[in-house]
Amino acid sequence: MISISRETDYACRVILHLGMLPVGQRVTAQEIARQRIVPRALIRRVVTRLGAAKLVTTTRGSGGGLALARPASEISLRDVVEAMEGAIALNTCVIYPRECPLVKACPVHEAWTNARVALVRELSQATFDKLAARGQMLGA
């Protein structure tokens, strides 16, 4: 099955949760883990990656926690997926064409590229301000 990893799914829950808070409000990773059903030990790794990708800012110590590093309208599903999984390639040859011995005369390469463009476009449109608004409606 072609799918993102579970960690990426958890990362989406973290960003969504933060996007639904009043702007600038911090919350601890443990609190998100509890409310969004993410394993407590795992969420640490997720938060670290999101921080490294500069999608969230973190503060340590008592009273610390995390918040979005920029407005939810400027963070999309694409950003989260790329932060967690690396490139959205579909096929390795799209990202590393040199490694494919056939790529010069390969008509399929072009098809993968087209499909990748369509997928990335869709994921880019899914910004977390929209997702958060929809979440409020659904009562999540």
Add this chain to the structure above:
Amino acid sequence: MISISRETDYACRVILHLGMLPVGQRVTAQEIARQRIVPRALIRRVVTRLGAAKLVTTTRGSGGGLALARPASEISLRDVVEAMEGAIALNTCVIYPRECPLVKACPVHEAWTNARVALVRELSQATFDKLAARGQMLGA
């Protein structure tokens, strides 16, 4: 990195190769492996799966080999990917919504579904008659 497996890439090479042959002509898996740079032992598994998915027909014995089970215009990248990888899900919750404890109120679920639709649409449009024609042009 989000990507298909190498076996799926090999499967595309097999279908492309068959699509570029005169209609109805058979060729052995070994011959495809040689021309398309696929490991000889691996292509067996690929052909078996493509046969199980009814994308190719096989005949055993001397003079045997494989051919497309239907016109190349009726086989798309989507068919090959689904035959090899199973569902194109993007996220497990798209295929198995019951396994996600949050899905009832999850705004992200919808976004994954939209992205999946866009991706599948694109892969469905890439039929192997077009790919084969382009392959002839490129001299593959």
Add this chain to the structure above:
DNA sequence: TACAATGAGACTAGAATAGTATCATTTGGA
């Protein structure tokens, strides 16, 4: 009957996935 081809599946090495656990570091407040 001999040979050529696919069918089925066991086997290996290595990498990725999912989850747990530990210790260090930073910060705020009693």
Add this chain to the structure above:
DNA sequence: TCCAAATGATACTATTCTAGTCTCATTGTA
């Protein structure tokens, strides 16, 4: 000053997936 709360970094395990090799059975043609 010291404790508790929080993240940072990373090691560890078990399981599954990936990529590839190999062997033997089965089928069909000459």
